[in-house]
């Protein structure tokens with residue numbers, strides 16, 4: 001597959017109300033249309049965890065994006081669970097938070113590579129290309145994502 005790096009690299013950070021409506025195979029509905037750019041992030045004292053807000057602040061079937069200094073993290077709310085992944089497809093950096101979710105998998109809207117949100121394992125695309133996942137804990141009614 002060709003190297004398209006750079007073509008999609010400078011995707012602007014979407015704000016609430018923007019985004020790309022996509023359709024899943026099993027349960028067709030828009031996904032990834034409510035991105036929230038966190039202006040001021042809350043970190044744990046040791047800097048290992050970043051707060052993604054209250055669980056009810058991420059609507060069911062939606063994702064938010066945390067803009068960390070060196071990369072973005074997408075936090076998905078699917079069924080009764082939350083999943084955190086690096087918000088950049090390993091193929092050409094397209095935001096996976098703006099891609100197609102079906103069950104626990106996300107399919108990149110750019111060229112169709114597919115990843116498991118729970119494990120990060122690649123399911124379609126270049127062999128053995130996984131995405132980074134981050135542990136999540138709910139503490140005091142806040143979602144915490146372990147980034148270090």
Ligand code: FES
Pocket residue numbers: 008089090091092093094108109110111112113
């Ligand atoms: S950017 Fe090409 S498959 Fe995701």
